[in-house]
Amino acid sequence: MGLLDGILGQAAGSPVIANLAEKIGLSPEQVTAAIAALGAAHGQPGDTVAGAADSTGLSPDVLQQILGHLGGEGALGNLGALLGSAQGEGGLGSVLGNLGGLFGKS
Structure with missing residues (x-):
């Protein structure tokens, strides 16, 4: 999950992550770690939330x-697709824009 970790590490200071962190009551770094863990656990057998x-x-x-x-959980699969397409189409800015859509923010 290196690509996801790298992108989320860069995104920790983004307004999208900061807004979510504020809503949840965590730091942006904790939210990025949580998203990465949810993404990793999604591909594993068992309960995604328990694994994360x-x-x-x-x-x-x-x-x-x-x-x-x-x-x-369906969005976790979409996140993987967004990350895959972002490698060649807009990079981090594209991913953050799409994450904003997932969170209901633009």
């Missing part, structure tokens, strides 16, 4: 809130 909670130490309730803001 195990790897981050964040409560399942907080992770469920983040997942809800992302648009649910």
